[in-house]
Amino acid sequence: MCSAATPLPDTPLLFAEADWSYDALQRAYDAIQEIAIGELGLDVYPNQIEVITAEQMLDAYASIGMPLMYQHWSFGKHFAYNEMLYRKGARGLAYEIVINSSPCISYIMEDNSMAMQALVMAHAAFGHNHFFKNNNLFRQWTDAEAILDYMQFAKAYIARCEERYGAREVERVLDAAHALMDHGVNRYQRKRRVSPKSTEQRARDRLRYAEQSYDDLWQRTNPLDTPREPDAGWREEDLRGMQPVPLPEENLLYFLEKMAPKLAPWKREVLRIVRQVAQYFYPQKQTKVMNEGCATYVHYRIMNRLHEKGLLSDGGMLEFLHSHSSVIFQPDFDDKRYSGINPYALGFEMMTDIERICERPTDEDRQWFPAIAGNGDAMGTLKDAWANYRDESFVLQFLSPTVMRRFKMFRLSAGEDDSDYVVEAIHNERGYHKIRKSLARRYDVALTDPNIQVVEANLDGDRTLVLRHEAIGGRLLDRDDAAAVLQHAANLWGYPVALEEVDAASQAMLREHDRVEPIG
């Protein structure tokens, strides 16, 4: 496919027909690359474009966008649901899915027209790709080179576990692990990353060792559950040659994997797999606005350049603008279609605004953004932002009055018992700072995800595991779901699990949940 593509005779257009062909894809890619790398100076992983069908796109949806995924009923559930919506025509499919890996894989659908394919390549293969490669969070937390290898290992490992221990047993562990998935990420760097190859090797060794050293008689004469002296501390962990996990620990899956007294080794490995997947997606969760904004801004610049250079026909440009404007459409809060602030819209708007501030600043901008206003280097400023910020800090730093006015933003708040919302701020001089702060908080995962930690694991007593939720602003956990998750946690832990909710500021006890005993 890398042969030099021949241009169309007598016309600079990259393609003239609506249908795509490999030749046209190659021509468009080359032209886009020239603009993205040559003019915009983007820095990307090598690209791999994969053409797939609608059904395969649904598949990719169901397995949370990974090309390889272990098997679990919940993916089947999401597939069935998405498929129904798609068949009914209630929901279109994404034009593309892009994977943070090296090479960077972009899936494009066979049904897209050629103009759409060009848009998708600009958006995914250059926009997202640049963001993945350069953003600090991704660099710190994900290993693009290794993720596909790791998923390959995970899929095979879980399939082997199913063969060996039965699908039902594996399903129970995965159910439990999924329930705790949001609390299976490290929010701070712990220690060096382990390469997946050696992880796999280690898992194999562990299994082999367990098999070789299986000794029924020994286990009967020296059962693991014998009561130990009070000062024995983390005896079981010593047996396994592991260090006790210091408390409190906010990564619940990590804690269970390392410390659950009765968990079989393969179950620990399964927890580890789920934890790794959660960790891999953790940066994406924190950079939705930036990531989509970056990709949208990049595709907008590139498509416009293509048109300027006469490489894209007016028809193709109109088609592009049509889908571009529906992607960045932001319904008002009272619109039936409203479902929160559209990350594409906000990201794109903020980035084009940064470009404007750099190149054509107003007095207001000079006052708000003295560091960048009129610096004339929009691309440099944006690249710096893409590399060093996440949604929360990006909004806090760069949301300008112009954008707030354009979105006509306002801030509402209400206490638990209030019957009314109060409009605290609107898009005016007095409100800008309040709105900006409030919006930034909304993207702060430390506030949106409940902060739950293991605070006590009474290993010498009845082994009750105590979790603590530090509630911010009096926001408690949903009781029913919390009980269901606790059940899963108890099943993994093997002993009772308790959950208490305290106020983050005062440490005052707000609510204690019923202790949950493990089942099965």
Next chain:
Amino acid sequence: MQIIDRRRNPQGKSLSNRQRFLRRAKRQITEAVREASAQRRIRDVADGERIVIPTDGLAEPRFHHDPATGHQEGVMPGNKKFHEGDRIPRPGGGGGEAGREGSPDGDGADAFGFVLSRDEFLDIFLEDLELPDLMKKTVSRTESTTPERAGFATSGAPANINLLRTMRNSLSRRIALRRPSNEELDALRAEIAELERSEPGSRRLEEARIRLAFLERRTREIPYLDPMDIRFNRFEAVPKPITRAVMFCLMDVSGSMSEAMKDLAKRFFMLLYLFIQRRYRHVEIVFIRHTHKAEEVDEDTFFYSRETGGTVVSTALVEMRRVIAERFPVSDWNIYAAQASDGDNLTADGPEVAAILDRDILPITQYFAYVEVSGGVGELLKTDSNLWRSYAPFATTHANFAARRVADRGDIYPVFRDLFTPESQSV
């Protein structure tokens, strides 16, 4: 950059996930299928359908904030008229935008809808009726076809080349394009040889040679057999013996039949329909309800409208006889009848019923199945009903008659055992 075409990768990557999901949701799906089949028409019983199941046991719980608690705040776009300090009434019981992020699976629904394929639906439907596996296969297997000649095609397998057609096309093309025949060439060559001998160097010889060269070129350019001449025999897959069947559903709709009984009867009719449909390409269904008088009605009226009156079963048989005579000549149609009743009948009607059945109905029907539905096991213990007493003798004398008592969904299948095993016996 690399472009990879993944479209030809194995399809149905998610199939095993789907099976896992169906297995997981089995109880709910069985429930939903039961409900759906109660609502759908007999004829549609085998179609796949969107079903909605409750999410209990399928939820994927996570720790998340309860939107009804604590301090709420949020930024929204699209302010039109609000000023700082305005108060907006909160929609019932809190919630607001925070509620959106709270749902366990992102859908925020108590129920979960999706589409079952025809096979999946049928599988669960039949399983619910406790059909043995072999029977399930018999019912749900798609019908077989035989290839039948259907004209000619320009493409096909070499083995199917139709020589006659091909050569005829070749001939007419050769004629139309004036391809020189071998005789013509031979004659010309002979003439040249003759001329070479008699008048070498003459103008006639030169002309003949030019003509020969021309004809030989023409022969080369217009092939004897061109790919465009080739014709293949075309075959069409035709379903095996197309025969027609009519299925009569007879039911007592007097007040003594409860909804549960009717539901049981409906399942019985559905299963019979599936069996018959397996055998016949075209199946008509006639619904006859009766109290002390009988009439032909549509399906909805049949199952859902109430009639009051006494119970005279013979009226239904008479009506059936009339419909057969009018619309379903025995020579063209296979006739099946299924009757459901609680067994109630006017005592004086007994002999009449037996007479019509014996004389008019049984001789022309492939199969007559009678199910007596009862509310519970207790009722089975009481003495035989009037109708049962009238029908019982036929079960021993006629191979195409069966009578069963059904108290539960699981009892329905045995009624069909006689009908479809062994193959030779009933039809």
